[in-house]
Amino acid sequence: MNTASIIRLSGVTKQFGKFRAVSNMTLEIEPGQVVGFVGANGAGKTTTISMLLGFLGTSQGEIELFGETILPSNAHMAHRQIGYAAGDMELPGQLTGAQYLAFLRHQRKSGSDEQYQALLKRFSPQLNKKISALSRGNKQKIALVAAFVGEPDLVVLDEPTSGLDPVMQDAFLDLVRGYKQSGKTIFMSSHYLQEVMDVCDRVILMSHGKVVEDVQTSQLLAMGGKHVSILTGYKATKPPKAAESIEVSEDRGVLRLEFVYKSDMAELQRWVAAVKQLHDIEISEYNLEEAFKSLYQTEETA
Amino acid sequence: MIGSVFAKTLYDKRYFTLGWTIALGAIAALMVAFYPAMHQDGSIDALVKSMPPAFQGLVGSLSDLTQFDTYIAAQLFDIRLPLIAGIMSIILGLGLSVSDEEKGELRTLLSLPISRSKLFIQRWLALLLILAITLVGLVAGMYAVMPFIEEADIDIDVLARLLGMTGLMMVTYGTIPFAVGIATGKRAAATAVSIAVIIGSFLLSTFASAVDWLKDYEPLSLLHYFPAVDIVRDGIQWSDVMVLGSITVVLLVLALVAFRRRDIA
Numbered sequence: 406m407n408t409a410s411i412i413r414l415s416g417v418t419k420q421f422g423k424f425r426a427v428s429n430m431t432l433e434i435e436p437g438q439v440v441g442f443v444g445a446n447g448a449g450k451t452t453t454i455s456m457l458l459g460f461l462g463t464s465q466g467e468i469e470l471f472g473e474t475i476l477p478s479n480a481h482m483a484h485r486q487i488g489y490a491a492g493d494m495e496l497p498g499q500l501t502g503a504q505y506l507a508f509l510r511h512q513r514k515s516g517s518d519e520q521y522q523a524l525l526k527r528f529s530p531q532l533n534k535k536i537s538a539l540s541r542g543n544k545q546k547i548a549l550v551a552a553f554v555g556e557p558d559l560v561v562l563d564e565p566t567s568g569l570d571p572v573m574q575d576a577f578l579d580l581v582r583g584y585k586q587s588g589k590t591i592f593m594s595s596h597y598l599q600e601v602m603d604v605c606d607r608v609i610l611m612s613h614g615k616v617v618e619d620v621q622t623s624q625l626l627a628m629g630g631k632h633v634s635i636l637t638g639y640k641a642t643k644p645p646k647a648a649e650s651i652e653v654s655e656d657r658g659v660l661r662l663e664f665v666y667k668s669d670m671a672e673l674q675r676w677v678a679a680v681k682q683l684h685d686i687e688i689s690e691y692n693l694e695e696a697f698k699s700l701y702q703t704e705e706t707a
Numbered sequence: 708m709i710g711s712v713f714a715k716t717l718y719d720k721r722y723f724t725l726g727w728t729i730a731l732g733a734i735a736a737l738m739v740a741f742y743p744a745m746h747q748d749g750s751i752d753a754l755v756k757s758m759p760p761a762f763q764g765l766v767g768s769l770s771d772l773t774q775f776d777t778y779i780a781a782q783l784f785d786i787r788l789p790l791i792a793g794i795m796s797i798i799l800g801l802g803l804s805v806s807d808e809e810k811g812e813l814r815t816l817l818s819l820p821i822s823r824s825k826l827f828i829q830r831w832l833a834l835l836l837i838l839a840i841t842l843v844g845l846v847a848g849m850y851a852v853m854p855f856i857e858e859a860d861i862d863i864d865v866l867a868r869l870l871g872m873t874g875l876m877m878v879t880y881g882t883i884p885f886a887v888g889i890a891t892g893k894r895a896a897a898t899a900v901s902i903a904v905i906i907g908s909f910l911l912s913t914f915a916s917a918v919d920w921l922k923d924y925e926p927l928s929l930l931h932y933f934p935a936v937d938i939v940r941d942g943i944q945w946s947d948v949m950v951l952g953s954i955t956v957v958l959l960v961l962a963l964v965a966f967r968r969r970d971i972a
Contacts, residue, residue, distance in 0.1 A: 460814050460971045478967040481822040489818040495811030499719045504709055511710040512819045 410469070411436045411559055411590050412457065417466035419452050419614075426452040428614040429466070434592060434607075436558070439585045441601030441622075442594040444611035450594040451491075453611070454563050457592075458489060470559070485513065488560040490552035492545065492567035498537030502530050502547045509551050516555030524550045527576050541568040549577060553584065560584065562593040566600060578604055602626070630667030632691040637662065638682035645676040659684060665691045712816070712826050716803060716833035723802070727795050727841045732848030734791065738783040739852040742859050745772050745782070776861045776939050779849070784869050785935035789876065792841070793905040796881035799837060801897055803830045804888025813971055823967045827889060831959065834885060838877045842870055868938050872947070876933045879951045880905060886962035892972055904929060929954075 412434040419427040427449045434440050444450050455461040456468055459480020468475045470483040497505055510516065525532075530546035531539055539547075545568045552560050566574045574597075581591060581604045595601050601608055601622075608625055610618035635642075640660050644651050647668030654661045666673050677686060709715045717724070772778050807813040816826060846866070853859045883904055888897035911928035915921040925931055932947040 455814075455971075458818055460817060462968065462970060477969070477971075478823060481817070481820050481825075484818060484820040487818075493811070494815055496815055497715070497719070497812050498810070500709065500715070508709050508715060509819060511708065512821060514820075 409436065410434060411471060412592060413467075413469040414453075414457075415467045415469075417453075417456065417468060418464045419449075419456060419461060420464040426614055427456070430614070430616060431466075432609065432616060432619065434590065436590050437585075437588045438607055439581065439591045439605045440593065441605035441608040442592060442611065443596070443598060443601055443608060444594075448611040449614040450611055451563055452614075454491075454561055454592075454594060457561060458484070458487070485515075486558040488552035488555070488557040490545075490548040490560075490562050490565050492564035494544075494548045494563075496536045496544055496547060496551075498535065501535055502532040502539070505536060505547065506532070506551060506554065510554060513555040513557070515557075520556055521550075521554050524553055524580075527580060528573065542570060542573065545569055546573065549580075553580065556587070556589070559590045559592065562591065562595075564594055564596060566595070566597060574600065627667075630665055630691045631670075631673065632663070632689045633666050633673070634661065634663045634687045635677075635680060636660070636684040636686075637680055638684060639680070642680055645673060647672065667691070711829060712821060713829035713833050716830055717836065720799070720802065720833070720837055723799065724837050724840050728844030730844075731788075731792065731795075731841050732844040732851070734787060735783060735845045735848035736852045738779065738787070739849050739856055739859055741782075742775060742778055742856055745778060746775075746858070775859050776865050777936050779861060780869060780935040780939040784873055785933075788845075788873055789930055789933065790905070790909055792873070792877050793880045793909075795841065796838065796877045797884050797898075797901040797905060799834055800881040800884030800886075800901065801888055801894060803834055804885045805892060805894040805897055808892050808972055809894065817971060824963060827963050827966055830889075831882070831885060834881050835878060838874060838881060842874055842877075845873075846870065865939050868943050869935060872933055872935070872938055872943060875948065875951045875955075876929065879929060879955050882955045882958050886958035890962040890965035890969070892969065 410433040412432070414430050414432050417427060417430045418425065430449075430453065442450050442453070452461065456463055457470065457475070459475050459477045462477050471486060473479075473483060475483060497508075500508065506521075510521065528546040528550055530550055531543050532547075536544060536547065545565075549565060552562065552565070566577055569577065578600055581593075584591060585604065585606075591604075593601070593605065602625065605622055607621055608618070609616055633648075637660050638658065640655070642660060642662060644662055644664045645666065645668075648664035648666055650663075650665045652661075652663040673688075677683075680686075709718055772781075807816070817823065849861075853861075880901075884897040884901040887900045888894065891897065908928040908930045911921060911925055912930040915925040915928070929951070932950045934944075934947075937944075
């Protein structure tokens with residue numbers, strides 16, 4: 406194990422009665438990494454983050470943050486260096502945004518006024534209204550300012566952009582890119598795979614409480630390709646050798662052949678030219694969103 | 708600036724504190740204002756004497772009506788306050804323990820560098836201060852009316868004793884839902900235990916004087932340790948202080964141990 410890891414989970418399991426939300430999870434995250442944490446609803450992402458922050462204790466295994474074992478009773482020690490925001494986060498409704506951020510800055514006791522002002526300028530949150538009177542998006546802006554204020558060494562984000570408009574989503578992603586440049590660590594769960602691909606160095610896919618993929622973003626980018634769909638009257642048509650995720654169906658004597666193609670494009674062109682009785686053809690980008698959906702589905706059916 | 712959980716709790720509960728301070732003040736003022744009627748009108752004596760013994764328990768001892776200090780001890784501190792302030796303490800205890808967790812705000816607070824112990828202690832200290840402020844309202848209500856009422860005068864030592872024990876009783880009442888709520892995170896459990904204690908104590912102490920078989924169980928009532936009229940006459944029994952204080956301390960210790968370990972919803 407790398408002792409320099411900022412986050413380390415060793416055989417972590419979380420059981421709620423008979424339901425095992427996280428099962429024997431082991432992973433390490435080094436300082437300076439921006440890690441995306443993805444998975445379908447109920448995969449165990451939020452439970453993992455809740456254990457990381459000490460809201461939940463582990464049923465088995467050990468969690469270390471900054472080299473210290475984390476328990477519900479001592480998690481606050483690590484929180485001096487951690488910023489946190491969640492899409493469904495409930496901020497203290499009785500306070501105004503300004504009061505909450507002042508309270509938080511007082512607790513965290515770090516960070517410059519310049520950085521705070523820059524965050525306010527970036528997100529333009531409504532600070533003078535009671536938080537309970539704000540829309541979800543406006544609450545989320547305050548939560549994001551709160552997560553990054555004081556420049557914590559680790560920022561943990563649980564679906565941070567849900568509720569944000571596209572402009573604010575861009576502002577957030579821009580902030581993450583800048584934060585990454587400063588060598589800080591971000592651990593971020595998201596359903597928006599494109600944003601994960603945009604800013605993360607590494608992607609961890611979770612399913613049914615287990616890590617099923619842990620890859621560098623560059624490896625995932627290689628998963629891109631073309632989605633090909635043809636309609637042909639020649640029922641003996643075979644897909645090219647490099648085709649993946651092949652689906653074949655037939656309707657009123659017409660064969661529908663769909664597949665993903667990531668190999669040589671000239672080869673694909675030659676294959677298309679050779680298809681007999683071609684009725685229709687559609688070739689589109691096979692983006693990473695689709696690649697992930699197929700991974701989700703593979704895991705769901707497994 | 709709101710810089711601590713203690714200050715934030717007081718700020719969050721400002722309207723609650725103001726409302727209950729005014730309410731307790733108004734009740735105290737009314738009770739003082741009724742003194743001449745209770746004191747001078749013989750028909751009330753006759754009415755009370757005609758009641759069954761169990762109902763007399765609800766009204767208080769007639770002999771207590773002759774002096775202002777025993778009148779106020781019996782009618783305000785002994786009969787009404789345990790129920791009214793008890794309900795207030797329970798609402799407050801629940802508000803400071805389970806409400807934040809139900810709303811999801813507890814996680815937000817605990818994501819900051821605030822330890823569970825610190826949050827627990829500062830919340831309970833805020834409970835203490837809020838209850839003290841409401842008692843100030845009670846005293847203010849009494850003193851607002853007393854100058855206008857003939858023979859309405861109470862020795863400051865007697866009042867201090869009554870307030871001290873009332874405060875302790877309210878703290879014990881408030882600590883029960885606070886402790887159960889923060890230890891379990893479950894409103895239903897905290898509410899059920901608290902209501903069982905307050906209503907059970909009230910019924911037990913009220914009817915024990917009339918129902919023979921209940922007398923043996925009367926020490927189980929928290930009100931057994933808050934004999935307001937006896938406090939006026941004989942002073943505070945330190946054994947009563949020990950019982951209420953011990954219940955409070957034991958509950959706090961158990962709740963803190965549980966809260967430091969448990970999962971936060």
